[in-house]
Amino acid sequence: MKSNTGYIQGLAGYTFIVMALIGCTPKLIQKSPDKTVPERFTESEPVTNSGDLDWKAFFSDPQLISLVDTALSRNQELNIFLQEMNIAQAEVKLRKGEYLPMVDVGAGAGFEKPGRYTRAGAVEESLEIRPDEEFPEPLPDYYVGVFASWEVDVWKKLRNSKKAAMMRYLSSVEGKNFLVTNLVAEIARTYYELLALDNELAIIRQNIVVQSQALEIVKMQKTAARVTELAVQRFEAQVMGIKSMEFDVLQEIIEKENKLHFLLGRYPKPVLRDASIFESLSTDSIFAGVPSDLLQNRPDIRRAEMELLAADLDIKSARANFYPSFRITSGIGFQAFNPAYLIMAPESMIYSLAGELTAPLVNRNAIKAVYASANARQIQLVYDYERTILNAYLEVVNEATKIDNLSKSYALKSQQVNALTYSVDISGNLFKSARADYMEVLLTQREALEARFELIDLKMKQMNARVNIYRALGGGWK
Secondary structure, eight states: OHHHHHHHHHHHHHHHHHHHHHHTSOOOOOOOOOOOOOSOSSTTOOSOBGGGSOHHHHOOOHHHHHHHHHHHHHOHHHHHHHHHHHHHHHHHHHHHHHTSOEEEEEEEEEEEOOOTTSHHHHHHHHOEEETTEEOOSSEEEEEEEEEEEEEEOTTOHHHHHHHHHHHHHHHHHHHHHHHHHHHHHHHHHHHHHHHHHHHHHHHHHHHHHHHHHHHHHHHHHHHTTSSOHHHHHHHHHHHHHHHHHHHHHHHHHHHHHHHHHHHHTSOOOOOOOOGGGGGGOOOOOOOBOOGGGHHHHOHHHHHHHHHHHHHHHHHHHHHHTTSOEEEEEEEEEEEESSGGGTTOTTTTEEEEEEEEEEOOOSOHHHHHHHHHHHHHHHHHHHHHHHHHHHHHHHHHHHHHHHHHHHHHHHHHHHHHHHHHHHHHHHHHHHHHTTSSOHHHHHHHHHHHHHHHHHHHHHHHHHHHHHHHHHHHTTTTOO
16 A cells, blocks of 8 residues: 555656646747738739649740750759758658667677775675686676667657658758759740840841941942042941941850850750741740749748748757656666576576656756747748748739730830831932931931840840749749
């Protein structure tokens, strides 16, 4: 009866200690993220989402598809990030191993010679192993056995730590997807900029031919005393200026090609492309769907969500540090002073079983600091998650309106180019018949050239905006 009473009293005392420690846990306030987004991007937006398209279906140019394929296998930054994923995956295995029992097998040998006037020495002096057989001096010791220890994860500290590591691994996967999205978009933008430069170069070379012919006509007119040397010099200066532009564009082409080579992770080689398709590239409307789609399609939003879930679990693990921890240790094996007796049972058998309960008592400030830090980190990641959602929504709105405005601007600019091209022919004919001044010819040619450059630039901006909204919708990684 006494033993039962003592057991109940001990259990009650232990329960009181545990409840007291739990009651001393500081209360911190966790913040919940606001996931609400507007119902639509615009009033008449269709519910289909172009971001769901595979990037090979979105980009129809086979040369561009080939470049992206190469980058996805060779890009160094992407391959570096893949190793980050492997590191995060190894961390999950590490955390999983922490809450499983640790089992070791071991063997050893040694010897010991205690002093004659010590307790162990006195015992050896007075005892015999068998009649007329004294203890060996020094005393050998041989053992072999299996030993285990296990921290009982009562408060789920270790399991929550493992789950947090899993969330961070999933975050690294989404980080890789976000990197792929940006890589695909960057290659597409650079490719379209390269096509635009090719078209600018073609226009420059056409103008060099046309203006060189005009220069020859002016020289002939000077010979006939119809114009002065000033007109010749002005025409020649314009030819030299446009020839200089040719080398500027050639340098830009080299730099754009090398940028592509860097993204593809390779040394320079010819970039296969067909510049003639640039003006006919599709600028069809892209459907943005509904804003809530961004929560699933955007890898950066999903990454922020995984980081937030990991932070929530970190708080639970940090809170568990205030509670007692339980550890069980055990072992079984054989130990003897002579190898001949090592496997004799039960005489040489050894075994043990012990339980250990420890709880923080004095150095609780350090635990409180870890707990407060985890809570602050969780609040920080809530704001980061909300900011990521807001940024994604605004990116889609910006690019959608840009596509619409660029389309209207391109239509007007096309009309301007047509008018100026016609004006160049008119001014040339008038000049030949002495009905227009040479300055009118030069001014009209310059305006026509600038307008054609602006038209190409608008087309490039249209294609880049199309790529950007596809990226903003979460396309490019699937």
